[in-house]
Amino acid sequence: MLFVGSIKAGSVNCLSGFRGGRRVEALIKPIWSCHYRRSSMTTMSMNKRGHELLKEPSANKGTAFTEGERASKGLDGLLPPRVVSQETQIQRHIEYIRHFDNMLDKYVYLMGILGRNEKLFFQIVMNNLMELMPVIYTPTVGEACQKFGKVFGGARGMWLSIKQHKGKIMETLKNWPEDDVRVIVVSDGERILGLGDLGAWGMGIPIGKLLLYNACGGVDPKYCLPVVLDNGCNTPALRNDPQYFGEDIDRVRGKEYDEFVDEFIQAVQARWSPQTLIQFEDFANSNAARLLDEYMFKCCCFNDDIQGTASVALAGIFGALRIPGVENDLSKHRFLFYGAGSAGIGIADLIAEELVTNMGMDLTTAKKICWFVDSKGLIYNGRHALTKEKEKYAHEKDFEVPADASLFDVVKIIKPTAIVGVSTIPQSFTEEIIKYLTENVERPIVFALSNPTSKAECTAEQAYKFSNGKAVFSSGSPFDPVTLDDGQYFVPGQGNNAYVFPGVGLGISVGGCKHVTNAMFLESAKTLASLCTEEHLKVGSVYPPISEVQDISAHIAVATCKQAEKEGLATRPVPSFEEVRKVFYHPTY
Numbered sequence: 001m002l003f004v005g006s007i008k009a010g011s012v013n014c015l016s017g018f019r020g021g022r023r024v025e026a027l028i029k030p031i032w033s034c035h036y037r038r039s040s041m042t043t044m045s046m047n048k049r050g051h052e053l054l055k056e057p058s059a060n061k062g063t064a065f066t067e068g069e070r071a072s073k074g075l076d077g078l079l080p081p082r083v084v085s086q087e088t089q090i091q092r093h094i095e096y097i098r099h100f101d102n103m104l105d106k107y108v109y110l111m112g113i114l115g116r117n118e119k120l121f122f123q124i125v126m127n128n129l130m131e132l133m134p135v136i137y138t139p140t141v142g143e144a145c146q147k148f149g150k151v152f153g154g155a156r157g158m159w160l161s162i163k164q165h166k167g168k169i170m171e172t173l174k175n176w177p178e179d180d181v182r183v184i185v186v187s188d189g190e191r192i193l194g195l196g197d198l199g200a201w202g203m204g205i206p207i208g209k210l211l212l213y214n215a216c217g218g219v220d221p222k223y224c225l226p227v228v229l230d231n232g233c234n235t236p237a238l239r240n241d242p243q244y245f246g247e248d249i250d251r252v253r254g255k256e257y258d259e260f261v262d263e264f265i266q267a268v269q270a271r272w273s274p275q276t277l278i279q280f281e282d283f284a285n286s287n288a289a290r291l292l293d294e295y296m297f298k299c300c301c302f303n304d305d306i307q308g309t310a311s312v313a314l315a316g317i318f319g320a321l322r323i324p325g326v327e328n329d330l331s332k333h334r335f336l337f338y339g340a341g342s343a344g345i346g347i348a349d350l351i352a353e354e355l356v357t358n359m360g361m362d363l364t365t366a367k368k369i370c371w372f373v374d375s376k377g378l379i380y381n382g383r384h385a386l387t388k389e390k391e392k393y394a395h396e397k398d399f400e401v402p403a404d405a406s407l408f409d410v411v412k413i414i415k416p417t418a419i420v421g422v423s424t425i426p427q428s429f430t431e432e433i434i435k436y437l438t439e440n441v442e443r444p445i446v447f448a449l450s451n452p453t454s455k456a457e458c459t460a461e462q463a464y465k466f467s468n469g470k471a472v473f474s475s476g477s478p479f480d481p482v483t484l485d486d487g488q489y490f491v492p493g494q495g496n497n498a499y500v501f502p503g504v505g506l507g508i509s510v511g512g513c514k515h516v517t518n519a520m521f522l523e524s525a526k527t528l529a530s531l532c533t534e535e536h537l538k539v540g541s542v543y544p545p546i547s548e549v550q551d552i553s554a555h556i557a558v559a560t561c562k563q564a565e566k567e568g569l570a571t572r573p574v575p576s577f578e579e580v581r582k583v584f585y586h587p588t589y
């Protein structure tokens with residue numbers, strides 16, 4: 001740890017200075033040192049005894065409490081006599097989890113452990129990351145959200161209702177027991193994965209994202225807070241469900257909604273810190289980019305669906321460019337996005353930023369390599385129903401597009417080298433589309449990024465089969481490896497922002513950064529791409545394996561800090577990879 005005891009800790013206010021006195025700060029503060037107030041909750045948990053202690057998930061060890069602990073903490077007789085190791089506990093639970101055929105049952109079982117014994121939960125997940133990430137995250141988290149009221153196992157996170165809490169959010173946030181909150185993932189539940197408006201049941205997503213902060217990004221769960229802003233729900237079937245626990249009102253829009261969000265952001269900054277990171281997640285398109293524009297430089301925030309997704313997709317593209325047969329000059333590609341929402345526009349914006357920043361292109365030309373199809377068809381200059389975001393990619397066209405053109409028709413007109421699915425429309429990358437792409441490009445890029453699996457534009461098997469193994473594929477939700485009849489073997493990469501947001505969030509926190517910028521996501525994309533080796537590319541994966549996500553997150557954290565320093569946004573020195581790795585959350589007892 002970067003700690004020198006002889007200098008009086010606390011003599012420099014970590015929040016106050018960046019530039020002046022930074023080296024001194026580095027000497028007296030370990031990275032991740034508490035620049036906030038001391039956590040009262042943590043102290044309270046440590047002091048618990050007996051039955052109370054067994055009911056405290058952050059401190060409970062169950063049958064692993066040692067004889068000494070049992071004697072000193074009033075646990076004698078409250079546990080069966082034999083002391084077992086955490087390893088034995090893990091073995092027992094993982095064997096049990098493997099007996100469930102159903103992924104949702106696995107989710108519910110695991111969440112039960114989380115509610116009883118946090119460290120055990122995380123150790124189980126971290127030891128079995130490849131197997132359990134699809135349980136705690138996509139695709140299962142989608143189904144968990146759809147049934148959240150039925151599988152909800154207890155209090156986790158905060159539910160802020162526009163009806164009950166508007167005007168008193170600060171007062172409400174005081175009910176959260178931790179005085180040191182560093183990362184908040186917030187959703188209003190209106191666009192939960194590709195599953196639509198799930199209202200307050202969308203809470204599964206902030207919870208799931210933060211579990212990845214802990215398991216993949218090394219952030220201690222005590223610093224994390226999942227939040228749902230409940231401003232109503234426009235899914236009648238959900239509201240009519242007796243188990244639905246959100247507000248039974250139509251979504252509030254306009255000024256009242258904006259005031260609600262604004263009050264939340266200001267309250268977070270006042271209750272915790274201006275550097276508390278706020279990650280916007282799964283807001284509908286009508287609010288996502290708007291809120292990001294509004295708050296990017298008013299607080300420490302980012303929108304994961306826009307920026308995190310852009311970063312992971314660009315990293316995958318960088319990987320693809322290294323595959324023999326794929327055009328290796330980014331500027332010579334022609335991208336066709338199916339879906340022109342938060343994710344699609346975010347990815348195109350970052351591609352354009354790369355072309356401008358690092359390849360010397362002008363922005364107008366850079367944008368021209370990206371074409372979009374939304375629910376109304378191809379986007380072009382003069383088309384009706386264009387938002388401000390879509391207008392950026394509404395190019396002049398010198399061809400006719402029939403009003404009822406299918407995606408295949410558009411593919412034949414645009415002749416893309418890469419298609420990116422962010423549409424929520426399953427099976428839309430059909431056999432004829434993939435075959436056509438393969439006939440026109442040696443190795444087409446086919447990214448089916450919509451989540452969960454049921455919404456993927458095509459499966460990995462379809463992409464490889466229809467292209468005779470030529471497609472360079474990745475998907476938002478995981479697919480198993482594929483072996484084609486002729487023996488070609490592929491390990492599809494998972495193009496999911498989970499590769500990026502835990503590392504960026506960790507970097508922001510470790511660096512004490514004031515704001516989050518697009519350049520940080522560009523650097524993250526490069527960092528992630530640099531970790532994808534020839535060995536991964538050979539089997540078709542444009543990403544390193546998710547099993548390496550902790551190291552990946554630490555590398556991304558360092559890259560984020562470096563970029564923050566460059567932009568004058570860091571308040572602490574850039575840590576090394578080893579320093580970041582050292583402060584990772586370790587859920588061993």
Ligand SMILES: NC(=O)C1=CN([C@@H]2O[C@H](COP(=O)(O)OP(=O)(O)OC[C@H]3O[C@@H](n4cnc5c(N)ncnc54)[C@H](OP(=O)(O)O)[C@@H]3O)[C@@H](O)[C@H]2O)C=CC1
Pocket residue numbers: 191192193194195284285304305306309312338339340341342343344373374375376377421422423424425449450451452455475476477495496497498
């Ligand atoms: N892999 C990853 O890491 C990530 C994946 N995603 C996934 O991407 C998908 C989209 O997310 P996001 O962009 O945030 O969602 P948005 O709601 O912002 O955008 C969805 C887009 O799809 C378009 N669309 C909807 N129906 C059709 C249709 N029938 N034909 C053509 N286009 C259609 C919409 O058109 P219109 O504009 O006309 O309404 C809109 O442009 C989701 O499934 C989400 O889970 C999102 C973030 C990260």
Ligand SMILES: CC(=O)C(=O)O
Pocket residue numbers: 192193194282304305450451476496497498
């Ligand atoms: C992965 C993600 O953020 C999404 O599908 O919304």
Ligand SMILES: [Mg+2]
Pocket residue numbers: 193281282304305
């Ligand atoms: Mg999302």
